[in-house]
Amino acid sequence: MKIKNLTERDQNILHALYRFRTFTTPQIYRLFFSNNKTRDYCWQRMSYLKRDGYIMAKPVVKNGKRDTHSYFLTAKGMETLKSKGIVDKTAFAKDLQLSGYRMIYANLVNEIYVQLKPYGFEMWDSRQVKNIYELDRNSLIQGCLVAPDQREYGIYLLTADPEEKTVAKVISEIKKNFNIKYYMVLCSTPDAFTNFERVLKYEETRIRSSVSLLPYDDALIVLKTIGTEEQRVALYQKYGAVRNVEKGAFPYTVVHNGEVKYVCENLHNSTGVRRRLSLYTSHEFKREGRKVLLLIRKGFMQELQEEFKHYPHFEYKIILKSDLLDQIESREYPQI
Incomplete structure (x- = not known):
């Protein structure tokens, strides 16, 4: 029996395949079916969309064995999106398909x-x-x-x-x-x-x-x-009272071990952060009188210390990967 009417979720799946070209079965499940305890319904619905010509599937092979499927939009799927006004640009489904x-x-x-x-x-x-x-x-x-x-x-x-x-x-x-x-x-x-x-x-x-x-x-x-400024400040607060600084070498200070210091993280391994650090020379430190508490991953610490070996006013605090993973596991996020 063919699909009589595409659901809103069906249309969202087709639109996602238009935007991102392809998703695997596990990815489709996490994006659109995560409220279902098993993947059975996801697999069934995708098989219906494939059977009725809205999508096509290619096998994803790992270590010589088929691991899952990767889905693509078909010409029918593209025309459906256009007819419903979801996309208005001229595009061909074959141009969105990938292989290997x-x-x-x-x-x-x-x-x-x-x-x-x-x-x-x-x-x-x-x-x-x-x-x-x-x-x-x-x-x-x-x-x-x-x-x-x-x-x-x-x-x-x-x-x-x-x-x-x-x-x-x-x-x-x-x-x-x-x-x-x-x-x-x-x-x-x-x-x-x-x-x-x-x-x-x-x-x-x-x-x-x-x-x-x-x-x-x-x-x-x-x-x-720490994907947002709010999360970054929350990280800083673990090391003392945080205050935003409007005019200063760094945006935030923290009261750490009884001393007001600038606080900065470079868990992103960012050239922008290193650039800002390099500008806070010993001369600037003497002028402002604030050390820098730098939060860093262990794997980047040695190299950073070598780069700023002439900056004795920098203090380093290692953030462990396990601590970040624990932080992720302790949070609860709404389902997609």
Whole structure:
């Protein structure tokens, strides 16, 4: 028996496939069926939409075995969206379909949105970002993550061991597109992180935007725990009474061990934070008289201490990954 009428959820699924090109079965479940205890109804509804020609599916293979399916919009699905006024631009479903590595890559990018949506984040797909900021259609940018406090992060994802020309192109785009104030480069492998970090350090002084470089999983953890200014202040409050400073080297001070200090976090591994730290020289410290309490992940601490070895007025406090994970588990978020 065919579907008589598409539900609002069916239409939302089709629209999501239009915007983000593809989602896997587990991703569809978390986005649209999380109120159901099992995936059975999700699988059944997607099979109906596939049977009736609104979507198509391709197998996702891992380690030589089919792991799940990845769904795409069909011509019928596209025409349905147009007829209901959900999309008005001319597009062809075949242009949205992906295969092989490009499909796996898209699923990895879309997982960012799937995981962060319950935490109040939205995400613009790459086409929307390029349109809003008038970027070249061949830009490598993968989208724009919009935090609950409306801060926008241009997103790049690097997998495996990226070619030198790929790293150079990403850096060039970030340097050129400074209307995006914040970027986040997520790396799915250690090689990707190391290779991009080396080039970023060389080009850092030529980049006007703030660039955060993090391993893929770490970036998601950080965004879930301190993805907003309110969460950042809550973190600072664990170390003493916090006060906002209108005119100062840093936006906040904290009363720590009986002393008023500036407080700053760099869990994002941000070039913008390092730039601000570098400006607070010993001369500035003598003028203002406030030390800096810097909250940092253990893996970045040694390198940061070396970079600021001539800044004895900096104090460091390690934030453990386990503490951030505990913080995530202790919170309750509404279902999507």
